[in-house]
Amino acid sequence: MKNIFINGPISPAFITESISRHESRTEIGGHSIFLGQVRRDLIGNKPVTAIDYTAYEDMAIEKMAVIREEVFGKYPLTCMHIHHSLGKVEAGQICLFVFTSAAHRREAMDACNELVERIKAELPIWGKELFEDESYQWKENI
Amino acid sequence: MKNIFINGPISPAFITESISRHESRTEIGGHSIFLGQVRRDLIGNKPVTAIDYTAYEDMAIEKMAVIREEVFGKYPLTCMHIHHSLGKVEAGQICLFVFTSAAHRREAMDACNELVERIKAELPIWGKELFEDESYQWKENI
Amino acid sequence: MDIISFGKIAEIAGGSFSIDNAPDTDSLKKIIEQKFPALKGVKYLLAVDKKMIRGNINLDKNSVVALMPPFSGG
């Protein structure tokens, strides 16, 4: 089973490398990418400066493998890559990278959208929103 | 009005730079990216080695400005970037880059999907599929 | 009156050319298809002054008309 976790933020260079590796896959017609970025939300009047992510890693990796198989079964995809940060990710940095490729655009886009929804709803990952004054609040996905 | 055209393929490095520039936009929570890649389709039994793109550039740029305004009016987006190749793009290389950012993922993804559909249907751009033996066929979007 | 053409249509009509003024797009099409009979069998769209048109619209002598095959960008 593939590990989806990366320590700290996902760098734009990592994303490029991932895109570049698909140049030899000439059966691909469309790539769909979703990037989650940490938002400097105001909670009360304190801005979120970073999110500290933790996960039940073994369970998340097993669950992701199940989701991966289901989404591959539903859409004719060429590739699928999922990466999620653990630890501290500053506001403005990237914490989630979902990348699907297919011969035709619709399948790549639909699969990417579905993966993002499922990752947020089904993977045991938690974000702790950190404030400047070292206080924090646990994030809740709505 | 913004020019959307780039000569030749869109490089992964160009895409990274574009992503990197959004790190200071901390009101963003999600980016959605679509990349169109030239597919080595078999036409009869001849593989497509490249697509040569031409456009009615002035009209495409004007039309894109209208689409841009309409999509900005429909979704609460932070940013929207569109780039399309002109000239020769080899199989495996990227010819279309659509990039939307918003506070929340749904808006970024829906806007990106809608832009891709409208770009393919409404912009006066034509692709000539080139074969190894220097013969060609005009591409048709289905 | 200036006519420009693109893609597959440009291969038939040879890019840009001028014709005598036509009062509207329906008359224009007749003139063009007489000049380039191969266009009759081919699907093409018209833009007047960079706007797509449907149906028949009036032209003036400064109109720029574009003959375009179906789009295939992306």
Place this chain on the structure above:
Amino acid sequence: MDIISFGKIAEIAGGSFSIDNAPDTDSLKKIIEQKFPALKGVKYLLAVDKKMIRGNINLDKNSVVALMPPFSGG
């Protein structure tokens, strides 16, 4: 029986701990909420051996039970 906890719940229950074997998840919840009364007011989910569970299921002494707050990844 090994219990692990995450996120906000780990702050209440202190990460991982052991309890006497419970026959099923409903009894387990009672034991845990007695041990950590603050859990009563908080929404939490259970996974047994890395599978989410709904309703009441039987446990054996080797089960690993995870107490988890609602997920907030992405």
